[in-house]
Amino acid sequence: MADRPIPPGPRGARRILWDVLEEHLDEASFLWRQRERSLLAPDERLEDLAGGEEARLLAHLGGLVTGGRAAAGRLLWPALAAEEPERVGAAAWSLMASREEDRTPSVLEALGTAEDAQRAGLLRALELGERTGLEGALLRVAPGLEALPQAGVLEVLVHRGADVTPLLARLAPGGPTPLHRAALRAARLVPTPLAMAWVRGAMEDAPPSLQDAARVAGLIHHLREPWLRCRKEVEQGRVRGRVPLLALAISGGPRETEALVRGLEWPQLREEVLWALGFCGRLSAAEALLDIIRDEGSWAAADSFATITGLPLEEPRFLERVPEDEEPAEEGEAGGGGDEAELPGPGVLAMKVHAAQVEAWWREARPRFEDRGRYLLGRPWSPEGLVAALEEVSMRRRPVLAWELAVRSQGACQVEPRAWTWVQRAALSRAKGVRMSVQPFEAFMTGNA
Known part of the structure; x- marks a missing residue:
């Protein structure tokens, strides 16, 4: 397609290459969607996101911003009416990033009449927007909205x-x-x-x-009543959703781990329990997971086992790709409960695990672990290790660890796992000097709800 420059303007006006700008918008829309998917990937890490989809997305968004008023009028404002949230999001973000004028009020005004898909794109752009004063504008407009x-x-x-x-x-x-x-x-x-x-x-x-x-x-x-309800549901086998399972897992105590291991007997929640066990950090959980790896070659069990022990599961010696006609669903939602972006549930990769190789690795690694310890990625659990793990675990596991960080710091460290990677890393850097509770939750859930 030949470029379609705007008619000659005042002296010094730039020649707009419309085919290039349209390609920027198409690519930004695609990468916006890809980045959203990567945020829940079971086989990508923060560094993969930062150097992959996110870096490419930012390059195309930057190209749209350089298009100035002409690009805004001809491409970006019309794109806010698109049916695809990612296209709306890319356009809205670029409009608000303008160096010429503050277009945020107009983007906010569009929220009032937007359809569901358009509203989703606008809101995501506002979450990721970088314009100074955006929070103040949002606080001012919120009370007058439906x-x-x-x-x-x-x-x-x-x-x-x-x-x-x-x-x-x-x-x-x-x-x-x-x-x-x-x-x-x-x-x-x-x-x-x-x-x-x-x-x-x-x-x-x-x-x-x-x-x-x-x-x-x-x-x-640190309110005690929500904690007691989570623990009671799991211990009595009356779990309705994901949150109680994950609450007991990140508490990290022996009593809570024992209750979760018993939960492997609940067929309707088994995949959710397998997922939660990876956050316990206890050897009793690791041994229960190893039994399942041995019997079933389960990737889900191996993923949780690796989160506790540091098994380098990505190495080819441990994995075997499942033939296409046997591939499981992309994401497991066995137990429902909880919002997927808030606290994701078990992910699934089309892999089976070589149990014999895992067992051989564990025979060599096991002497490094103490029965009464708690571990994360093969290291003794510590606040510093929790912060470091948010750089190392899969994107899908990060929201749960971010919740544990928020709980143990009593809200002083709240990392948003869907923010730009540099925003997350700044929050993690600030977390390194914050005092955190290190005991199981029973010891410090003392507030009255």
Whole structure:
């Protein structure tokens, strides 16, 4: 396609190569979608994302920004009406990144009339937007929005780690479920007395998604009632979703690990339990997982085993690709419960594991481990090791470890696993000097909900 430059303008005006800009938008849309998928990949790490889809995406977004007002008028504003959220997101991000003018108010105005797919793209662009003062603009516009777009804006503010205390203080528990859920997620960022009012209201007879959000926030504030409910559900075998399993796993205590190992007997939640066991760090969990590897050649069990022990599972000697007609589904959702982006569940790769090779590796590695210790990637668990692991584990495991970091720091360290990689790394750098609780959760869940 020949380029279609804009008509000659004032002296010094740039010649716009429209075919190049259109290619930038197409490629940015594709890479935007690819980056979103990579955020939950079971076989990619933060470094892979930073040097791969994210770097390429930023290059194309930069190309759109250099198109200036002409590109905004001819390509970007029309793209906000697209049906694909990723195309809307790429266009909205580029509009807000303008060096010529602040277009954020116009992007925010578009939220009020956007269809669902368009709203999703706009909100994701706002989460990733880099313009100074964006949080203030969001806080000003939020109270005047209808419930659904207001919920979206509140989610954006939570993603950005903004001070949502004034906004949450004006809202009342109840109302439409999306807004209520967004408020419960926001509770992790506000003072504990305000958070307690929200968490308490969602502990009884609330839909599962609200109870999950309340428990995630409640544990960050060290509230005892959400913790006791999570533990009771697992120990009594009455688990309805993912959050209680993961709560016990990141607690890391022997009692909690024992309850999770028993959960392998629950057929409807077995894959979820396999996933959660990888966060326990205990040798009893590793041994239970090794039994399953031996019997089934399970990649899911090996993935959790490797998270505890440091087994280099990516080495070819441990893996065998599954023939195409035997490939499992891309992602496991055996137990449901919890939002996939918030706390992902088990992922699946089309691999079987060579159990004999794993057992041989473990015979050599086992003497380095103590029965009463807790381990992460083969190293004794420590706050420093938890921070380091967020660079090393798969993208799919990072949100759960980020939750543990937030809980153990009582909200002082909250890493958003869907943010730009350099934003996440800055948060991880700040986390290195923060005091954290190192015991199982039972020892410090003392607040009243």
